[in-house]
Amino acid sequence: MAAIPAEIWDALACPEAVSGRALDPFTTHRFLLALEASTSTGAGTGWQARPLVVRHDDRVVAAMPLYVKTHSQGEYIFDHGWAEAYDRAGGRYYPKLQGAVPFTPVTGRRFLGPETLRATLMQAAIAVTKANGLSSLHITFCTEAEALALAGVQGTLHRITQQFHWENRGYADFAAFLADLSSRKRKMIRKERETALAHGLTLRALTGEEITSAHWDAFWAFYQDTGGRKWGRPYLTRGFFDEIHRSMRGDVLLVLAFDGARPVAGALNFIGREALYGRYWGCIADYPCLHFELCYYQAIDWAIARGLSRVEAGAQGEHKLARGYLPHATHSLHWIADPGLARAVARYLDQERRAVGEEIEVLTAYGPFRKVDGES
Known part of the structure; x- marks a missing residue:
């Protein structure tokens, strides 16, 4: 991150901040640089920053916060089971690529820049994964719009999980x-x-x-x-x-x-x-x-x-439900190089999406709010 000027990165990550606050502070240059400058990410942490940028005529027109990962800690979208299964089958799951904000289970834009360049960024990230012989690419806590637009690109898989938010x-x-x-x-x-x-x-x-x-x-x-x-x-x-x-x-x-x-x-x-x-x-x-x-x-x-409009209180925690925080879907995208592992994960994700959807429906119905007008 230190190699990219803050004004260039933030023009893509949070253009709305020109007239006020960023939608979320976590993809700003200053937050990602703070992780790097403090050695919270970097050598020995399992999070090596390799931000992806797209240039046109020597001008940066799109970007993605991207990390080489040597473990699955600090992600909050859990793929430990995938790694263990692949290792048992004789594969090598790590290192992998992670499009994310480290240690931060907050939904936000991961494909920074014009929407028309989302697919370009995704294809470029997949190409980097292939070229380096890595097992997989994971874009975690992306927006729903990003997930829906890019699911299926070169076999990219869509995952839905949940967390609890309070709404004003x-x-x-x-x-x-x-x-x-x-x-x-x-x-x-x-x-x-x-x-x-x-x-x-x-x-x-x-x-x-x-x-x-x-x-x-x-x-x-x-x-x-x-x-x-x-x-x-x-x-x-x-x-x-x-x-x-x-x-x-x-x-x-x-x-x-x-x-x-x-x-x-x-x-x-x-x-x-x-x-x-x-x-x-x-x-x-x-x-x-x-x-x-x-x-x-x-x-x-x-x-x-x-x-x-809302408070997002982090990952997991059904105890939040009784305190006014309702379940909300979160989204991620996954590209897996090995066709066999990709098929197995795709089957799992189909079942998981249905289960998560049903759980959100049930938890919302049992939420803490009055069910009908006048109920005390």
Whole structure:
């Protein structure tokens, strides 16, 4: 990423940012460069940046965030089973190519530039995969429009998975959101908020110049604790938080809980033009219900106050359903070099798409919202 001027990349990745915020901050040059400059990606991480660009008359006209991967960690679209099956059959699954934002399960544009060049980028990425003898190409958390337009290109497979998002139905405040829920869910959320606030902690929502390096020191401790328990080791380095402090403070909402002057828990969000994206959380002591307050309810409060249309709270987690977050389909594209493996994966994806569609339908029907007008 350091080899590509920021203004060239961002003109393709987020042209809307000329008049305001980027739709999402994760494909911006500054975010991808922060990963690289902090050594969160690069040598020894299994994520080697190889951004793909298309030039016309020495001018970059399209691009894709592309990485050489030597494992399947930090992707959130799981293909470990494919890798194990191929290895058992005598194949070599790694390295592979990944069109993605590392460690970031957020839907966004992956084919940067004019829509007319999407197929060109896809064909070029497949050609790179073939030329280097790699097993496969995976474009993860692309937009639905990208997935539908490119499924089938040279045998590209379409995968549908799901995650949970909160949607703003024009709520004036958090109380209006609660009024939209069934009585049982309203009582549960009120009880959780009361429990979280009963610890006597002070909650602060910080962004921009309000965030200091001391806040990042505290959040690093929270992140290490959560990362160590979830993944064995955190994906991001301490330097990543220094990089985004330098270049992206205005894109960050950091919600911290203080015991007196000491930060004891925090949730990191990134701010998009239309959505708030919850990314990481951590705590250095046990405070019941504080996770729900910092990660979900504070995010909803903040989004309502600023007229954002939704909160995306990251991958997985059916427990989010009871707290107003409904299931939404996410999309990815996969090209597999070996015809036998490609056929097997295609059969699996056909079944998975049907299953995911049925699950989204069922979970939505059992969601926390009132089913009919007047129901309490």
